[in-house]
Amino acid sequence: MKKLLTLFFTVYAMFSFSQDRKEIGDTFIRTLLADKNIEKAHAYFDPSVAGQIPVEQLKSITEQLQTQLGEFKNILEVNNQGNIYYYYTEFEKTKLDIQLTFAENNKMLGFFLVPHKTFEKPDEKTTLKIKSDDIELNGTLLVPPSNDKKRLVIFVHGSGAHDRDETIGENKPFKDIAEYLLHNGIASYRYDKRNYSYPETFNEKSTVEEETINDAVNAASYFKNNPDYKGYEIIILGHSQGAYMMPEIAKRAQASKYIFMAGNARPLQNLLVEQYEYLHTIDPAKVPAEAVQEIKKQVTFLNSSEFNVNSPASELPLGQSAAYWKYVKDYNQLNEVKKIKVPMFFAQGGRDYQVTEKDFNLWKQALKNNKAAVFMFYPSLSHLFIAGSGKPSPKDYDTKGKVDEQFLRDLIQFILK
Incomplete structure (x- = not known):
């Protein structure tokens, strides 16, 4: 033989x-x-x-x-x-x-x-560039072979310069979700975030519109106007900042459904104070009391009448520009989310110290009369929707894991409903 x-x-x-x-x-x-x-x-x-x-x-x-x-x-x-x-x-x-x-x-x-050699089918994975304003999004389109379910999910990242997989430490939550969708007959598109691929395009005038909103809207527009995807439900999934900005994205994108993963319902600047205080309690060496006092001072200034579009970034949280923070201050996600008339899915992890159950309950309260809004709470999941135990901390991100299957099953059910 x-x-x-x-x-x-x-x-x-x-x-x-x-x-x-x-x-x-x-x-x-x-x-x-x-x-x-x-x-x-x-x-x-x-x-x-x-x-x-x-x-x-x-x-x-x-x-x-x-x-x-x-x-x-x-x-x-x-x-x-x-x-x-x-x-x-x-x-x-x-x-x-x-x-x-x-x-x-x-x-x-x-x-x-x-012996048999395993291949990824060429029609399942495609590198796809989509023009968005004056740049090109570098992304991955996953299309199942049969593709008879006619659903396509677009991923929108959290804050920071993220790649298309939303790689954080040892984990790639967007890749996990996209591949699970693929195996369940659902297409998806995920792209490298603009400030990851083109950091040079960001300046003191840039806001979350350039960072997050415009690219999500332009990606949705690409598929809505592409004859190859005629008859598809275009669904937008946002994680963290992507979920936080989803009501504004929805206003412009007009998609079929929206998925909110750990989106903050409270003002971003107020959430930062809570995050710093928590991180100080678990590791004072990495986040000393001085850092907590500094962020509190910056947020107090931002929330005061003294803040204006000429305020220096050095006096503002995270060193972001006044233009960036003015947009955030003027944005009210809880008011805007009430204007969405299509199904929404809100998911929250109980071990998430960045966005907590407080935010989840605020979304829930704002949409208490909306029968098309689904709310799912997962006690053991982190901000990345990966199961864990013990006191949540940044070390969770350094532990390799996979996005929780129960959450993924619930997600599939919502998408196909």
């Missing part, structure tokens, strides 16, 4: 160029193993090789294969890497890849029997 599995011979065949490589290989395999027409299969070989492997020897090899593998049943899948094609083939006793190598003129060059 080892000799058979490592058998390699150079083969050429004369084919009509109307056949593509996939068809050529399929025809060769079925001729040899299903029809057992050895002479016809042998005719695929280049004369220089045919002399080294005469018809009788090819017949002997085929018979040995039948004895060891059982009868040929079917070709299950075909993949390729350049000129090498892998025909995942089912035999009576086992499944193997028949590996065929082609020349540039579409003639076969190699023939192996090898």
Whole structure:
């Protein structure tokens, strides 16, 4: 068997160029193993090789294969890497890849029997650039093979410069969610955040519109106006800041549904004080009392009548510009969310110290009369929707985990409802 599995011979065949490589290989395999027409299969070989492997020897090899593998049943899948094609083939006793190598003129060059090689289907993963204002979003489009559910989810990140997977420490929550959606027949698009790909485009005049809102709206517009996605439900999923800004995104995007993952319902600047105080209690060395007092001083100034568009960034939280904070101060997410007339899904983790149950309950109270709003609380989940235990801390992000499956199941149910 080892000799058979490592058998390699150079083969050429004369084919009509109307056949593509996939068809050529399929025809060769079925001729040899299903029809057992050895002479016809042998005719695929280049004369220089045919002399080294005469018809009788090819017949002997085929018979040995039948004895060891059982009868040929079917070709299950075909993949390729350049000129090498892998025909995942089912035999009576086992499944193997028949590996065929082609020349540039579409003639076969190699023939192996090898263990099955797993491939990501090319129609499942596509690098897709979408124009947004004066930049291009660099993203990944995942489309299931059948794609009959006609749902597409667009991901919107939390604060900070995030890649398309929303990589935080050892974890990639957006990638986890997108791949789960894919396996459940739901398409998705996730992109590198603008301040991740183009940090040079941010200046003292930039706001959350440039950081978060515009790109989400433009991505939604791209798919809504693309004839390939006609009839699709476009759904926007926002995490943390993405959920916080979702009511404004919804006003412009006009999507079919919205998903809020750990979005703050309280003013962002007030939330910062709570976060600093909490981090000080669990690790005073990393967040000393002086840092807590400084953030409190900055937030007090921001909330006062002294704050104006000319206030220096050095006096404001996180060193963000006055333009950035003015937009945030003028924004009222709880008022805006009431204007959304399509289904919404709010999810919150109980081990989230960045956005807490207080925010979850404020969303819930604001939408208490909205029957299309779904609220789900997960006691053991962190800000990244990964299960954990003990006192929550930044160390949770350094522990590799996966987005919780119960949350993912609830998400699927909402998307397909």
